[in-house]
Amino acid sequence: MTDLPVTYADLAIAAQRLAGQANLTPVMTSRTVDQLTSAEVFFKCENFQRTGSFKFRGAFNALAQLSEAEKQRGVLTYSSGNHAQAIALAGHLLGIATTVIMPQDAPAVKRTATAGYGATIIPYDRNQTTREQLAATIAQTQGLTIIPPYDYGPVVAGQGTATKELLEAVGALDWLLVGCGGGGLLAGAAIAAKTLAPHCRVVGVEPSRADDATRSFYTKTLQTVTNPDTIADGARTPSLGKITFPIVLHLVDEMVTVSEAEIMAALFFLWQRLKLVVEPTGALATAALLHHKIPRMQGRIGVIISGGNVDLPAILALIPRESSSEIST
Amino acid sequence: MTDLPVTYADLAIAAQRLAGQANLTPVMTSRTVDQLTSAEVFFKCENFQRTGSFKFRGAFNALAQLSEAEKQRGVLTYSSGNHAQAIALAGHLLGIATTVIMPQDAPAVKRTATAGYGATIIPYDRNQTTREQLAATIAQTQGLTIIPPYDYGPVVAGQGTATKELLEAVGALDWLLVGCGGGGLLAGAAIAAKTLAPHCRVVGVEPSRADDATRSFYTKTLQTVTNPDTIADGARTPSLGKITFPIVLHLVDEMVTVSEAEIMAALFFLWQRLKLVVEPTGALATAALLHHKIPRMQGRIGVIISGGNVDLPAILALIPRESSSEIST
Numbered sequence: 001m002t003d004l005p006v007t008y009a010d011l012a013i014a015a016q017r018l019a020g021q022a023n024l025t026p027v028m029t030s031r032t033v034d035q036l037t038s039a040e041v042f043f044k045c046e047n048f049q050r051t052g053s054f055k056f057r058g059a060f061n062a063l064a065q066l067s068e069a070e071k072q073r074g075v076l077t078y079s080s081g082n083h084a085q086a087i088a089l090a091g092h093l094l095g096i097a098t099t100v101i102m103p104q105d106a107p108a109v110k111r112t113a114t115a116g117y118g119a120t121i122i123p124y125d126r127n128q129t130t131r132e133q134l135a136a137t138i139a140q141t142q143g144l145t146i147i148p149p150y151d152y153g154p155v156v157a158g159q160g161t162a163t164k165e166l167l168e169a170v171g172a173l174d175w176l177l178v179g180c181g182g183g184g185l186l187a188g189a190a191i192a193a194k195t196l197a198p199h200c201r202v203v204g205v206e207p208s209r210a211d212d213a214t215r216s217f218y219t220k221t222l223q224t225v226t227n228p229d230t231i232a233d234g235a236r237t238p239s240l241g242k243i244t245f246p247i248v249l250h251l252v253d254e255m256v257t258v259s260e261a262e263i264m265a266a267l268f269f270l271w272q273r274l275k276l277v278v279e280p281t282g283a284l285a286t287a288a289l290l291h292h293k294i295p296r297m298q299g300r301i302g303v304i305i306s307g308g309n310v311d312l313p314a315i316l317a318l319i320p321r322e323s324s325s326e327i328s329t
Numbered sequence: 330m331t332d333l334p335v336t337y338a339d340l341a342i343a344a345q346r347l348a349g350q351a352n353l354t355p356v357m358t359s360r361t362v363d364q365l366t367s368a369e370v371f372f373k374c375e376n377f378q379r380t381g382s383f384k385f386r387g388a389f390n391a392l393a394q395l396s397e398a399e400k401q402r403g404v405l406t407y408s409s410g411n412h413a414q415a416i417a418l419a420g421h422l423l424g425i426a427t428t429v430i431m432p433q434d435a436p437a438v439k440r441t442a443t444a445g446y447g448a449t450i451i452p453y454d455r456n457q458t459t460r461e462q463l464a465a466t467i468a469q470t471q472g473l474t475i476i477p478p479y480d481y482g483p484v485v486a487g488q489g490t491a492t493k494e495l496l497e498a499v500g501a502l503d504w505l506l507v508g509c510g511g512g513g514l515l516a517g518a519a520i521a522a523k524t525l526a527p528h529c530r531v532v533g534v535e536p537s538r539a540d541d542a543t544r545s546f547y548t549k550t551l552q553t554v555t556n557p558d559t560i561a562d563g564a565r566t567p568s569l570g571k572i573t574f575p576i577v578l579h580l581v582d583e584m585v586t587v588s589e590a591e592i593m594a595a596l597f598f599l600w601q602r603l604k605l606v607v608e609p610t611g612a613l614a615t616a617a618l619l620h621h622k623i624p625r626m627q628g629r630i631g632v633i634i635s636g637g638n639v640d641l642p643a644i645l646a647l648i649p650r651e652s653s654s655e656i657s658t
Contacts, residue, residue, distance in 0.1 A: 272606075275376040275381065277600050277606055278604075
């Protein structure tokens with residue numbers, strides 16, 4: 001593990017930086033879920049994290065470790081989602097100017113939320129340029145430091161503190177289920193788990209429509225997807241990164257995929273039975289659990305609920321008319 | 330206080346009976362809410378209680394205190410809502426047969442949930458008979474004990490344990506906001522607060538369309554409403570009861586009302602910003618807080634979120650198209 005690009009020591013320092021800044025999010029349990037799974041399940045509720053997702057951890061840790069000169073020049077990122085809001089709030093708290101490159105057709109509610117934390121928004125046309133190219137140009141011109149959404153050591157270390165907290169709160173686990181987009185949360189979780197609970201098997205969960213990380217994991221060669229059509233918008237990332245791929249490859253035990261219907265069933269189960277507002281990407285790990293993707297899984301199981309930022313009217317359109325749970329007992 | 334029909338000693342015994350049976354529900358805080366209110370706010374989240382509302386507390390306490398003979402004969406209640414599910418589960422846990430009288434047009438989802446806990450459902454026609462008459466007849470014929478939904482000492486004592494837990498978790502409060510239907514939760518809360526935090530001002534919150542308790546409180550004479558048209562279905566009760574009215578009159582400090590729009594704005598605020606699935610009745614106290622119904626309210630404020638049982642398709646149909654918060658900053 002010592003030759004991996006992020007280590008547990010990085011997580012421990014991140015946890016110190018986050019103390020008093022990030023929420024110590026609650027761990028929820030459910031008798032119903034324990035009965036359905038014949039196991040003891042612990043949900044780490046990052047939907048209650050500041051800005052509504054785990055992304056605040058990585059963003060704050062990444063900004064906090066910059067040099068004073070870098071802090072004074074400001075930072076830049078590209079995201080239309082949770083990372084943008086997280087960078088904006090972290091910058092606000094640390095007195096660092098933040099600029100976010102966002103597609104011009106991003107939902108108004110997300111642009112408003114990000115701008116509300118004080119970030120400067122730069123809209124771009126998806127058809128004219130890629131965000132990475134634009135980011136590189138602007139960062140160089142304005143002297144800004146780019147904070148990528150997942151493929152950046154301090155971001156991975158920050159995300160890993162969620163699992164560190166979970167294990168410190170409930171003790172060792174037999175299994176840990178974590179959703180996977182670019183792999184920042186999953187890589188961080190694996191580092192924490194393999195240090196604090198070495199026997200814990202770490203499972204990454206992807207939408208079957210965006211299964212690049214699963215294919216990368218089993219072929220040991222980086223695979224990509226292009227604009228996958230999944231409701232789990234946080235998992236639409238094209239591939240794992242240079243930092244997250246080797247960590248996932250070495251520390252994660254299994255990867256599984258879930259269908260769109262399974263994601264939505266898990267989401268509505270969490271809403272109706274656990275009373276938790278969760279976004280589709282945040283329900284990935286729960287979907288794998290409730291749909292028994294790993295039949296031999298038993299014992300003490302950790303599940304990361306990664307976020308709760310949903311546009312209520314948009315989710316309304318997806319609700320089945322008879323919304324009773326599709327989860328089989 | 331000693332000549333009131335329920336005392337703190339009853340709450341203390343109820344808390345012992347509920348230990349290990351009811352969930353010790355979490356207390357949530359929000360920097361956003363604290364900023365909006367210039368106060369320190371603590372949300373007691375009874376939407377995470379078993380069966381999805383505080384009603385489990387009163388139901389379990391009421392069944393647990395029956396004599397062995399009464400337990401063997403079984404119990405009867407009338408409710409189409411949270412009390413029915415609570416009685417059904419409490420009976421299941423205690424090995425007591427439960428019968429629930431429910432209007433024949435009650436939502437299928439509620440009938441299914443109640444029957445799922447093992448209760449016998451007796452449907453009735455609202456136009457043919459009143460539920461109280463039917464209950465009395467059936468109870469006498471079958472030797473069942475009636476457990477009313479709120480106007481019953483052991484129910485009030487059980488509901489009061491929610492506030493007891495809140496005060497034990499966070500310490501003394503300056504204000505406590507509690508929704509009010511039949512007054513079981515409010516009466517119990519007032520008993521707990523006036524014992525554990527004597528300087529705490531207890532405020533009951535009703536829908537303005539179902540303001541019977543508010544009028545009863547200020548006129549000191551029991552007032553009623555008939556089938557009030559409010560989204561807060563738990564507050565459609567016709568009046569306070571023989572037990573709850575004197576407690577509310579003597580121990581509650583103020584009553585306020587909130588509009589339907591204010592209830593829905595609070596509900597969506599809790600969903601979108603706090604990521605909590607809350608039912609309309611469960612958002613009453615939050616509505617009074619966020620809409621500054623008591624302008625001088627400040628300091629440490631407790632808010633009871635009473636339940637989270639919503640029919641998702643029905644509630645999402647009420648979402649405004651642009652769902653950004655209507656809560657003014």
